[in-house]
Amino acid sequence: MELRKDYILDRWVIIASGRGRRPQELREPDSSGKDLCFFCPGNEHLTPAEIGRIGNRKWRFRWFANKFPAVDILGNPDVRTDNTFFTFADAFGMHEIIVETPSKKKQLWDLGSAELAELFSIYKGRIAELSGRRSINYVAIFKNHGSKGGASLQHSHTQIIATAFIPQIVQQEADASGKPCRYCKIIDIEKGSFRRCFENADAVAFAPYASRFNYEVWLFPKRHVTSLADLTKEELSSLAKILLSILRKLKKLNAAYNYFLHYSPAGSDLHFHVEVTPRIANWAGFELSSGITINTVSPEDAARFYRGESEF
Ligand SMILES: [Zn+2]
Numbered sequence: 229m230e231l232r233k234d235y236i237l238d239r240w241v242i243i244a245s246g247r248g249r250r251p252q253e254l255r256e257p258d259s260s261g262k263d264l265c266f267f268c269p270g271n272e273h274l275t276p277a278e279i280g281r282i283g284n285r286k287w288r289f290r291w292f293a294n295k296f297p298a299v300d301i302l303g304n305p306d307v308r309t310d311n312t313f314f315t316f317a318d319a320f321g322m323h324e325i326i327v328e329t330p331s332k333k334k335q336l337w338d339l340g341s342a343e344l345a346e347l348f349s350i351y352k353g354r355i356a357e358l359s360g361r362r363s364i365n366y367v368a369i370f371k372n373h374g375s376k377g378g379a380s381l382q383h384s385h386t387q388i389i390a391t392a393f394i395p396q397i398v399q400q401e402a403d404a405s406g407k408p409c410r411y412c413k414i415i416d417i418e419k420g421s422f423r424r425c426f427e428n429a430d431a432v433a434f435a436p437y438a439s440r441f442n443y444e445v446w447l448f449p450k451r452h453v454t455s456l457a458d459l460t461k462e463e464l465s466s467l468a469k470i471l472l473s474i475l476r477k478l479k480k481l482n483a484a485y486n487y488f489l490h491y492s493p494a495g496s497d498l499h500f501h502v503e504v505t506p507r508i509a510n511w512a513g514f515e516l517s518s519g520i521t522i523n524t525v526s527p528e529d530a531a532r533f534y535r536g537e538s539e540f
């Protein structure tokens with residue numbers, strides 16, 4: 229697995245050909261007729277060694293290394309270059325899976341907000357542990373739901389990829405958010421705008437002004453915190469309640485989606501948040517050629533949907 233930079237642009241890719249071999253349950257029906265799920269209770273021996281679980285024999289959450297990782301702990305994270313066109317590093321890091329429910333019939337939007345808060349507490353623990361490892365500078369936590377969201381297995385799960393590099397978009401947000409925090413201001417404005425979606429005592433969700441995705445929504449704690457670990461129990465619970473409200477709306481659309489956490493890299497002051505990106509439209513030639521997405525659902529309409537003022 230290799231991290232490679234474009235010839236001349238500051239644009240990176242991971243070449244991970246081994247991931248092509250992972251199961252493709254959501255793409256093609258299982259021709260064997262058997263319904264063997266690696267993430268179901270009873271099949272724990274089929275996953276890589278367990279890292280942790282909540283619950284004993286009857287677990288509710290369980291996490292372990294990804295069997296088809298995009299990064300590898302055995303690599304050398306140093307970026308090497310021949311000073312002309314070929315710049316690379318080993319795709320160094322750890323890749324883990326958190327199974328979010330023992331039931332294959334449930335999706336994350338079927339759980340309760342207390343369970344979502346529990347899941348976020350697991351995220352917090354994984355970030356703390358993985359950040360402490362040699363040469364790890366960021367822990368990306370993201371969820372893929374549905375084949376359009378990039379999920380290859382139906383059984384509900386989150387992925388974690390810890391890397392030596394800080395994702396470019398996270399660093400850009402951290403650099404652009406400034407001091408005092410511009411996101412604090414943005415939250416204050418958007419919670420009263422046509423783009424407001426949900427608000428409770430500690431958290432706010434709104435459809436971002438320049439939404440890239442149909443029904444894109446961002447979820448922020450109101451208080452300026454730079455990581456999940458800085459949230460109080462009450463704030464985490466408030467965040468989970470709003471996330472559940474968002475997911476239940478997406479269930480009505482039966483939408484594939486991703487969500488991901490953005491927290492502050494060391495030395496920055498980025499306001500922690502969760503971005504939810506439904507995957508309804510496909511990115512096509514214009515998006516790829518120009519880097520500009522065409523979004524056919526305005527964020528103002530998306531917000532009306534989340535507020536329950538329109539059906540879709
Ligand atoms: Zn399963």
Ligand SMILES: [Zn+2]
Nearest residue numbers: 409412452499
């Ligand atoms: Zn802030």
